[in-house]
Amino acid sequence: MAPMTRSRSDNEEHAATELTAKYYGQRATAGLIVTEGTVISEDAVGFPNVPGIYNQEQVEGWRLSSSAVHEKGGKIFAQLWHTGANSHPDHHNGLAPLAPSAYNPNIKVFSPTGFKESETARAMTLEDIKKTVSNFKKATINAFEAGFDGVELHGANGYLLQQFFSKNSNFRTDEYGGSVENRARILFDILDELKDVVNIKRVAIRLNPSLNGIMGISVDDETIKLYDYIVNRLNDYGLAYIHLIEPFTDVTAIPEAIQEIAKHFRKIYKGTIIINRAFNKETATKVLSDGDADLVSFGVPFIANPDLVERFRTNAALNAPDQNTFYTPGEKGYTDYPSLSK
Numbered sequence: 001m002a003p004m005t006r007s008r009s010d011n012e013e014h015a016a017t018e019l020t021a022k023y024y025g026q027r028a029t030a031g032l033i034v035t036e037g038t039v040i041s042e043d044a045v046g047f048p049n050v051p052g053i054y055n056q057e058q059v060e061g062w063r064l065s066s067s068a069v070h071e072k073g074g075k076i077f078a079q080l081w082h083t084g085a086n087s088h089p090d091h092h093n094g095l096a097p098l099a100p101s102a103y104n105p106n107i108k109v110f111s112p113t114g115f116k117e118s119e120t121a122r123a124m125t126l127e128d129i130k131k132t133v134s135n136f137k138k139a140t141i142n143a144f145e146a147g148f149d150g151v152e153l154h155g156a157n158g159y160l161l162q163q164f165f166s167k168n169s170n171f172r173t174d175e176y177g178g179s180v181e182n183r184a185r186i187l188f189d190i191l192d193e194l195k196d197v198v199n200i201k202r203v204a205i206r207l208n209p210s211l212n213g214i215m216g217i218s219v220d221d222e223t224i225k226l227y228d229y230i231v232n233r234l235n236d237y238g239l240a241y242i243h244l245i246e247p248f249t250d251v252t253a254i255p256e257a258i259q260e261i262a263k264h265f266r267k268i269y270k271g272t273i274i275i276n277r278a279f280n281k282e283t284a285t286k287v288l289s290d291g292d293a294d295l296v297s298f299g300v301p302f303i304a305n306p307d308l309v310e311r312f313r314t315n316a317a318l319n320a321p322d323q324n325t326f327y328t329p330g331e332k333g334y335t336d337y338p339s340l341s342k
């Protein structure tokens with residue numbers, strides 16, 4: 001099950017709740033669930049009502065979900081998230097959100113009072129970067145304390161780590177900007193910290209290499225070089241998996257973009273690849289039998305079908321998802337989709 005923000009942590013502590021646990025417990029037959037993005041610090045927030053994993057109340061809240069999934073024999077990783085520039089000052093007491101450089105992603109962002117235009121972010125100091133690396137470490141330790149089987153770093157979809165990777169959001173002139181090695185540095189700083197404190201085989205990363213023209217990111221003339229460098233270097237770490245996303249938009253007219261993500265990175269990466277985006281039973285079966293990926297994750301189909309695996313197994317019809325309740329509070333559109341046995 002792919003990570004999906006559901007904005008149900010509408011409590012003062014920004015903690016996952018019993019309701020969150022019910023939702024993930026219902027989906028435990030997924031095999032491996034990756035939670036919604038859970039923020040690593042207060043300054044990482046960019047959406048309303050998302051859960052955090054930086055204090056003890058949040059650890060206790062998440063323990064309910066990890067237990068609910070384990071009781072039914074499933075595995076669950078926490079997705080660790082910093083939204084960077086894709087946030088709004090309204091989430092940060094009026095302060096501009098942190099990012100590699102002072103730029104405006106020019107997107108609509110989800111402020112506490114609804115959608116607003118994004119504003120210019122605040123360039124991180126070296127001290128801010130150090131603190132963020134340390135916040136990823138603390139959040140990882142917290143995740144294991146909360147009973148998660150592992151963590152997935154959110155390196156995709158235009159959020160902080162991808163903002164470091166991409167030329168259109170990183171104009172730094174220090175060791176975190178400029179060359180491909182420098183723009184990827186923060187990721188390896190984090191992994192180098194994590195390998196000293198947790199079992200690195202329980203750590204994963206999500207990447208969206210051909211993200212273009214949405215979420216504040218554009219493909220550039222070094223995108224392929226950058227991701228080839230990252231994925232090659234990840235071979236040395238022995239991570240749980242890398243979670244790759246096929247292009248979100250049509251990039252066939254863009255020669256600098258990788259067209260077929262799984263095929264491209266299968267040639268480079270020696271470990272486990274999870275591939276995602278818009279798969280169904282047939283296309284997923286094909287990508288696996290072609291050998292281009294080891295696992296396929298499903299997002300939206302799991303919102304509406306808690307027993308998606310059983311439905312695939314029995315060729316049963318799928319429930320249709322209701323987009324209007326993707327991010328609204330409460331049980332509606334969250335824990336009330338029927339399974340076959342009902």
Ligand SMILES: Cc1cc2nc3c(=O)[nH]c(=O)nc-3n(C[C@H](O)[C@H](O)[C@H](O)COP(=O)(O)O)c2cc1C
Pocket residue numbers: 002003004005006035036037079154156157206245276277278279297298299300301326
């Ligand atoms: C409601 C919703 C929330 C999402 N939130 C996240 C998120 O928190 N982290 C993430 O990496 N991707 C997120 N995504 C992207 C999904 O993980 C997935 O990449 C996307 O839905 C495409 O896969 P699918 O076609 O199987 O749904 C979200 C998608 C949806 C629909």
